[in-house]
Amino acid sequence: MTAPPFSLRQQGDHCLSIDFGDSISVETGLICLTAAEKIRNAGISGVTDVVPSYTAVAVHYQIDGQTGLPSFHSLSDQLTRLIESGLPRSAVSSRQIDIPVCYGGDHGPDLNDVAKTTGLTEQQVVEMHCAPGSMVFTLGFAPGHPYIGVHDPLFALPRRDVPRTVVPAGSVAIANRQSTIYPTRLPGGWHILGATPLKLFDVTRPQPTLLLPGDQIRFVPISPEEFDRIAAQQHQAQP
Amino acid sequence: MSLMILKPGMLSTFQDLGRFGQQHLGVSVTGAMDQRAHQLANLLVGNDPGLATLEITLTGPTIRFTKPCCIALCGADLSATLNGQPLAMNRPLVIRAKDELSFGVRQRGTRGYLAVHGGFALTPVLASTSTYLRSGFGGWQGRALRRADEIPLLRPLKSKGLEELAMDLWAIKLYLPGIIAEPNRTRVRLIKGQQWNEFMAESCAALLTEPYRVSPDSERMGYRLQGPALLMTTPRQMISEATTFGTIQVPAGGQPIVLMADRQTTGGYPKMAYVASVDLPCLAQMGPGDTVYFKAITLEQAQALEVSRVQAFATLAQSLQPVRTLLLNH
Numbered sequence: 001m002t003a004p005p006f007s008l009r010q011q012g013d014h015c016l017s018i019d020f021g022d023s024i025s026v027e028t029g030l031i032c033l034t035a036a037e038k039i040r041n042a043g044i045s046g047v048t049d050v051v052p053s054y055t056a057v058a059v060h061y062q063i064d065g066q067t068g069l070p071s072f073h074s075l076s077d078q079l080t081r082l083i084e085s086g087l088p089r090s091a092v093s094s095r096q097i098d099i100p101v102c103y104g105g106d107h108g109p110d111l112n113d114v115a116k117t118t119g120l121t122e123q124q125v126v127e128m129h130c131a132p133g134s135m136v137f138t139l140g141f142a143p144g145h146p147y148i149g150v151h152d153p154l155f156a157l158p159r160r161d162v163p164r165t166v167v168p169a170g171s172v173a174i175a176n177r178q179s180t181i182y183p184t185r186l187p188g189g190w191h192i193l194g195a196t197p198l199k200l201f202d203v204t205r206p207q208p209t210l211l212l213p214g215d216q217i218r219f220v221p222i223s224p225e226e227f228d229r230i231a232a233q234q235h236q237a238q239p
Numbered sequence: 240m241s242l243m244i245l246k247p248g249m250l251s252t253f254q255d256l257g258r259f260g261q262q263h264l265g266v267s268v269t270g271a272m273d274q275r276a277h278q279l280a281n282l283l284v285g286n287d288p289g290l291a292t293l294e295i296t297l298t299g300p301t302i303r304f305t306k307p308c309c310i311a312l313c314g315a316d317l318s319a320t321l322n323g324q325p326l327a328m329n330r331p332l333v334i335r336a337k338d339e340l341s342f343g344v345r346q347r348g349t350r351g352y353l354a355v356h357g358g359f360a361l362t363p364v365l366a367s368t369s370t371y372l373r374s375g376f377g378g379w380q381g382r383a384l385r386r387a388d389e390i391p392l393l394r395p396l397k398s399k400g401l402e403e404l405a406m407d408l409w410a411i412k413l414y415l416p417g418i419i420a421e422p423n424r425t426r427v428r429l430i431k432g433q434q435w436n437e438f439m440a441e442s443c444a445a446l447l448t449e450p451y452r453v454s455p456d457s458e459r460m461g462y463r464l465q466g467p468a469l470l471m472t473t474p475r476q477m478i479s480e481a482t483t484f485g486t487i488q489v490p491a492g493g494q495p496i497v498l499m500a501d502r503q504t505t506g507g508y509p510k511m512a513y514v515a516s517v518d519l520p521c522l523a524q525m526g527p528g529d530t531v532y533f534k535a536i537t538l539e540q541a542q543a544l545e546v547s548r549v550q551a552f553a554t555l556a557q558s559l560q561p562v563r564t565l566l567l568n569h
Contacts, residue, residue, distance in 0.1 A: 003528055010430070010433075010513075010538050011432065011481070011486070011510070011513060012432075012483050012485055012513025012514070012515075012516070012541075012547055013430060013485050013513070013515055013516050013538060013541040013542050014484075014516055014545075015481065015483045019479065021252065022478075023478075024478060030508075036263070039458065048259040048260060049259055049260055049261075049262040049263065049268075050263060050264045051263045051504065052263065053478070053479055053480040053481060053505060054478050054479065054480070055478055055480070056478075056481070058480060058483075060259075060262065060481075060483065063542060063545050063546055064506075064549070065546060065548075065549030065550040065552070065553050066299075066550075066553070068542075068546045071494065071539075071542050072538055072539075072542065073560030079421030118488075121285060125388050138263075138479075138505065139263065139264050139265035140374070140479065140503065140504045140506075141265060141266055141503055141504075141505060142374070142503070143261075143264060143266045143374050144264060144265055145265050147479070155295045158354045166340045175282070180354065184374070200273075201265075201374075203364055203365065203376045208264065208266075209264045212264075213263065235394070236347040
């Protein structure tokens, strides 16, 4: 158990954020995830949502009219005590999830551009993207939409100048040393390397998101034929 | 079937207090834009505040009731009529089978709320009956109402003794405390955020003194405001993190966006300030072209106002107990 340095700030009158750092790293990300889990498990009255991101954990709350609690100050005290009592080294259940990806071609229209920009071959881009050590930092933007990192500095690409108005569901894309996977058709400005046939979000599943913050991710290259086969299976699995 | 949608209106969706507990999965909270009018409508028909109401936007629907029920209309005044006769707002009203509810010219506000005693028969998705338009789930089939939709009610009234019930309900005196009945303010209160001081002094002054116009592309996700540009002294990239209902974020162009009910759960723009919860309903009732002025209050003041608001609703729920009893015993 260790107590990392942190600071608290208000995000309006119904959210409190705890900062654990000011730059993106797996270490800080893991601290945010373990802190979020500890806060969620504490079952603090009035807390509705605990949302970890790269360097912070947001605690959304609702004030009770009878007691006037939690206020920002009462919640600050409670959370400070909770974090100072220490965070477990790895409370987050680290699942290892394989994501099959069909790289390039129609599924990955930007693979060639990314290869050119980084001075790698397409094959090397794929190998680097499939390197182990990636983690889901947070889900946001849309239901089940993951932010996965941190990739090699060569993948520190800014977003595309002109975002696409439509990115197909399942597209796997990179920017700023991170990957994302589009759960549904969405607009997006990241560089699309490929696509996965897996469903990232399905509201009819008991656990609607495929991924959870803290998941260890391994991208696994597949052929277009395998993509079609898995996609058909996913489709059949629908009730 | 108890409600037949003859015309859907511009955007009519079922909304409740919001879909909480899922934001870490990227699932938006959604829920009623004007939580005050939503809760009031529910309390007036003897419901718990968490039941879904129908949120009606600018141009209202035309609805035929096929069973008797008790309704209340709150929020925007959209010239509601029942069988062509003007309909009182902010009151429980008895509806007979074949009555037709329609709306006319917008008099005031943007969003009306229709509550029905006992609630609409909707299937909760992820513990909420709010419609999540962009992801297409919740509410009624995950979408806005369409012509010919037929919405069942959970607790229609018995036909017998309706006249007596209507008279008994009408005889009940209703007193709405100021914080609930408060007319729309043009000066919306905000709390300065951590990045406030990173904005230029002129920008900070502008936000608290100059008028900002609600732009035409403002909707349930966010309100885009048009006014003097808000600029950071040293612009910098922010790391994405959680957002809230009322976050005033400022993209590079300097035109602020207030995040509303359907906001994304995370965002990476600089956040200058946060609208005080107590004034979110006022903002939610503003529409394209309306002008808003802001005024800064402290976090402590905002939370004290929020406590007063929650208490006022608890007191109101208490004083409306006779309405609830009448309806439950009918």
